Amino acid sequence: MSEMIEESLEGIRVLVSLIFLCYSSWSDYKTREVNNKVWVLFAPLALALTLSELLLYRVSDLPLYAICFGLTAAFAIVLFYAGGFGGADAKALMCLALAMPFYPEKLFMLVPVETSPITKNFFPISVFSNSVLFAAFTAIAMLFYNLIWRLRTHEELFEGDHKNESIGKKILVLITGYKVSVRKLKEKWHVYPMEDTEENWENKPKRKLVIMPKDEGRTEIVERIDAAVRSGAIPDRVWATPGLPMLIFILAGLIATLLFGDIVWICIRIVL
Numbered sequence: 283m284s285e286m287i288e289e290s291l292e293g294i295r296v297l298v299s300l301i302f303l304c305y306s307s308w309s310d311y312k313t314r315e316v317n318n319k320v321w322v323l324f325a326p327l328a329l330a331l332t333l334s335e336l337l338l339y340r341v342s343d344l345p346l347y348a349i350c351f352g353l354t355a356a357f358a359i360v361l362f363y364a365g366g367f368g369g370a371d372a373k374a375l376m377c378l379a380l381a382m383p384f385y386p387e388k389l390f391m392l393v394p395v396e397t398s399p400i401t402k403n404f405f406p407i408s409v410f411s412n413s414v415l416f417a418a419f420t421a422i423a424m425l426f427y428n429l430i431w432r433l434r435t436h437e438e439l440f441e442g443d444h445k446n447e448s449i450g451k452k453i454l455v456l457i458t459g460y461k462v463s464v465r466k467l468k469e470k471w472h473v474y475p476m477e478d479t480e481e482n483w484e485n486k487p488k489r490k491l492v493i494m495p496k497d498e499g500r501t502e503i504v505e506r507i508d509a510a511v512r513s514g515a516i517p518d519r520v521w522a523t524p525g526l527p528m529l530i531f532i533l534a535g536l537i538a539t540l541l542f543g544d545i546v547w548i549c550i551r552i553v554l
Contacts, residue, residue, distance in 0.1 A: 285388075291335040292386045296540070298327060299381045303533045306374060310527035314472045316370040321377055328381030346403060347383050354379035354406045365494050371528045378536070379406045386540070398547035401539060408544040413528070413535030415545055420526060421457035428456050442516065443489040444477075451491050459523040464511050467504055467522055476521040478503050479510045487515045495523060 302324045306316045336343055358372035367375075385402050401408040432439055440452055459476045467473055474495035479487040487510040492503075510516045538545060 288335060288339050289388050291331060291338075292389045295328070295331050295335070295381050296386055296389060298324075298331065299378060299536065300533075302377070303374065303529065303536060306370065307527065307529045307533045310370060310529040314525060314527065316373075316529065318373075321370075321373040324377045325380055328377055332381060332383065343384070350383040350404050350406070351376070351379045353404065357407070357410075365496075368528060371532065374529055374532055375406055375410060378409060378532075382406065385543075398544045401544045401547065405539065408547075409532065409535045409539045411535070411544060411546045412538045413531040416534050416538070417526065417528065417531045424460060425457050428460055431461070437519075444491060447491050451493060454493050455491055455521055459521045461519040462522045463518050464504075464508050464520065467520065468508065472525050473522045474500060474525050475503050475507060476523050477507070479506045479516070487513070489516055491521065495525075 302320060306320050309316045309320075332347065336347060355376045358367060358375040361367035362369060362372040382405050383403075385397050385405050385408075387397070387402075398408065400411075428439060431437075439456070440447065444452075455476055462470075462473060467475060476492050476495055477489055478492050479489055487506070489510075495503075507516070507520055511518050511520075542548070
C-alpha cells in the first residue's frame with residue numbers, strides 16, 4: 283500500500299511538471315513571455331509534493347534534495363545573468379528542481395532508461411543537457427538555411443562593413459540568425475536584429491554585427507537600421523534572430539530524459 287502511495291506521489295509530480303511546462307511552453311511560443319503567476323503556483327506545489335514524499339518514505343534524501351536545488355538554482359541564475367537564459371527559463375529549471383530532483387525510478391522501472399549518476403541524483407541538469415542538445419539542432423538547421431539562401435539568391439552573406447567582422451562572429455550569426463527585410467523586422471516583435479549601425483567619421487552609417495541581442499534598446503536599433511535603409515546607406519536585408527522559445531526545448535528535454543535518460547551520457551558511453 284505504501285509503495286503504491288509513493289508511486290502515486292511520484293506520478294503526480296511528473297504530471298504537474300508536464301502540465302506547467304506545457305502551458306509555459308505554449309505561452310513562450312505565442313508571446314515570448316510567461317506570466318510569473320505560473321511559477322508562483324508551480325514552485326510551492328512542487329515543494330509540497332516532493333517534501334511530502336521524502337518525509338514519508340525517504341528522509342535520508344532530504345540533504346541531497348537541498349543540494350540538487352541549490353546547484354540547479356545557482357546554475358540557472360549564472361546562465362541568466364550571463365545572457366544564456368531568459369528569466370522564465372531559469373525559473374522553470376528551478377521549479378523543476380523542486381518538483382523532480384531525482385529520476386522517478388519507481389514510475390519508469392519498466393522503461394529501459396540509461397540513468398547516469400547525474401540523471402539519477404540531479405535530474406534537472408540532465409533535462410537541461412538534453413534541452414541544449416535539441417536547441418543545437420536548430421543551429422544546424424539555421425546554417426543549412428543560410429547556405430541554401432546563398433546558393434539560391436547568389437547574394438553575399440556578409441557584405442560591406444560585415445566583411446571586416448571576425449570569423450567567430452560570422453559563424454555565430456550563421457547558426458543563430460537569418461536575413462530579413464526591415465519591414466518584417468518591424469512587424470515581428472519577437473525577431474531581434476543581429477546588427478546595428480553607428481555613425482563613422484564621415485557621418486555615414488557603419489554596420490556592425492550584434493551577437494547577443496536583447497529586448498533593451500530593440501526599438502532604437504530597428505529605427506536606426508530603418509533610417510539607414512531608407513537613406514540607401516545599407517541594403518534592405520539585415521541579420522536577425524527569431525529568439526527561440528527555450529521553454530519548448532526544456533519541455534522536450536524533460537520528456538526525453540524521462541523516456542531515454544541523458545542523451546549526452548548515452549552518446550559518450552557509445553563513443554567510449
